[in-house]
Amino acid sequence: MKILVADDSKAMRMIVTRTLRQAGFSGHDVVEAENGKEALSMVSSESPDLILSDWNMPEMTGIEFLKALRASGSAIPFCFVTSEGSDEMRAQAEKAGALGLIAKPFTPEMFADMLSPVVPA
Amino acid sequence: MNTMVEQSPLPSRHAVRTLVEDLIGRDVDLQDGFPVPAKTTNVVAVYVTDKLATSAVAVVDLEGAARLGGALGMVPRAGVEDSIAERSLTKVLQDNCYEVLNVLAAAFNLPGAPHVRLYQMYDGAAVPNDVARLVGAAGQRMDVVLRISGYGDVALSVIVR
Numbered sequence: 001m002k003i004l005v006a007d008d009s010k011a012m013r014m015i016v017t018r019t020l021r022q023a024g025f026s027g028h029d030v031v032e033a034e035n036g037k038e039a040l041s042m043v044s045s046e047s048p049d050l051i052l053s054d055w056n057m058p059e060m061t062g063i064e065f066l067k068a069l070r071a072s073g074s075a076i077p078f079c080f081v082t083s084e085g086s087d088e089m090r091a092q093a094e095k096a097g098a099l100g101l102i103a104k105p106f107t108p109e110m111f112a113d114m115l116s117p118v119v120p121a
Numbered sequence: 122m123n124t125m126v127e128q129s130p131l132p133s134r135h136a137v138r139t140l141v142e143d144l145i146g147r148d149v150d151l152q153d154g155f156p157v158p159a160k161t162t163n164v165v166a167v168y169v170t171d172k173l174a175t176s177a178v179a180v181v182d183l184e185g186a187a188r189l190g191g192a193l194g195m196v197p198r199a200g201v202e203d204s205i206a207e208r209s210l211t212k213v214l215q216d217n218c219y220e221v222l223n224v225l226a227a228a229f230n231l232p233g234a235p236h237v238r239l240y241q242m243y244d245g246a247a248v249p250n251d252v253a254r255l256v257g258a259a260g261q262r263m264d265v266v267l268r269i270s271g272y273g274d275v276a277l278s279v280i281v282r
Contacts, residue, residue, distance in 0.1 A: 010213070011216070014195070084226070085227075103227065105144035106143070
């Protein structure tokens with residue numbers, strides 16, 4: 001499957017990709033975006049099967065990206081990977097149609113628990 | 122009963138070590154240290170509450186910032202040491218250090234404590250007077266050395282208001 005990773009930090013995109021492998025999700029195509037606006041555009045051009053997105057990004061935030069995605073009719077599984085994981089943000093993410101929220105620093109086990117239902121190992 | 126407190130707690134050493142270790146994916150050892158000596162090249166992170174009140178600061182010296190950033194991005198050690206020798210962080214090391222200090226906010230966000238986030242990172246720039254006073258405060262602070270496998274020592278001071 002194809003996984004879109006959106007984060008304004010190149011290092012974090014790399015770490016998310018590495019953690020996917022460590023969680024047992026190997027062999028998938030990973031494409032990257034630097035912000036929500038670019039990610040939204042890449043949904044059309046790349047047709048990802050799963051989106052892992054940071055929350056705070058320039059141009060378009062992760063929650064704005066998710067709302068725009070759902071408004072367009074897309075039901076692609078979407079999970080936040082972000083440095084803040086307050087109850088309020090988790091509720092906001094769920095209400096907007098996210099699979100869930102993984103807070104940094106994360107572990108491969110956290111990825112496996114959250115993503116197993118939607119990513120084949 | 123309202124158990125909410127107004128001040129951020131000083132994170133435990135274990136929490137800081139584990140957080141950095143989990144984030145960068147390398148072994149990290151933590152030892153007692155000294156307050157990071159005041160230098161214009163220091164990197165200072167300012168954390169604020171949702172009401173924009175300064176609640177905590179974290180200080181790393183240039184060497185520490187370069188090593189934290191390098192470890193996060195798996196930047197070759199030689200590149201990290203070059204940046205240290207030139208007394209200036211590259212954009213990549215700067216961005217990566219910001220990410221580490223951004224995630225460090227999680228160490229303050231304990232149940233019952235005010236929610237805080239990284240508000241600003243000063244890198245080689247003069248910090249406001251109130252931030253400078255907090256950096257030098259003798260009260261609730263943690264002065265440690267993080268020894269990052271493959272990258273070396275990071276002097277870190279964390280001070281809460």
